[in-house]
Amino acid sequence: AQSVAQPEDQVNVAEGNPLTVKCTYSVSGNPYLFWYVQYPNRGLQFLLKYITGDNLVKGSYGFEAEFNKSQTSFHLKKPSALVSDSALYFCAVSRSNAGKSTFGDGTTLTVKP
Amino acid sequence: NAGVTQTPKFQVLKTGQSMTLQCAQDMNHEYMSWYRQDPGMGLRLIHYSVGAGITDQGEVPNGYNVSRSTTEDFPLRLLSAAPSQTSVYFCASKPGTYNYGYTFGSGTRLTVV
DSSP: OOOEOOSEEEEEETTSSSSSEEEEESSSSEEEEEEEEOOSSSEEEEEEEEEEEEEEEEEEGGEEEETTTTTTTEEESSSOOOOGGGGEEEEEEEEEOOOEEEEEOOOOEEEOO | OOEEEEEEEEEOOOOTTTEEEEEEEEEEEESSEEEEEEETTTTEEEEEEEEETEEEESOOOOOOEOOOOSSEEEOOOEEOGGGGOOOEEEEEEOOOOSSOOOOOOOEEEEOOO
């Protein structure tokens, strides 16, 4: 079985400050990890992925994520938040190259001016 | 390049009615999945397919059927609608050769009364 936990329902940050959205995972074997973003009344958009290699992964819109195998975490980060980053963020895991991904419950990020 | 197209965008059904949610992709992706999104519960996998003629159940398959007769199309059938199936439904696809993230459709908002 595979699972994802996003421990924070809501994250609030001020514009210009760094942001972190947390994700921990459980999967047998090597994890394939993903972050997606959902804007209101829209489908999800892919942000970044970790398959193998460097523990710091860079993605779209200035986001990056840090993979930590010992802590089974894959936290999403951005050095300087924008108001336009306000959205719902989902972490997902899959096992190997299997087609199905398991998603977390999502974290709502609010960036205030 | 339309990506993943879902129809209809909105639908209201009466309890016991049946209907088919359509999903089509034009990217020649092998993998396709159906998810439902409910408040506070993230995305839950209903059914998925790793190629034409191959489908499998996800976390919440009861009350839904799928088929994959072509690479492009992956319709989701509700056999006898129930109020518990009120949700937003997302179809997604991705290539099978690498573990890319999914490309999502814009969703179908279904209400069962």
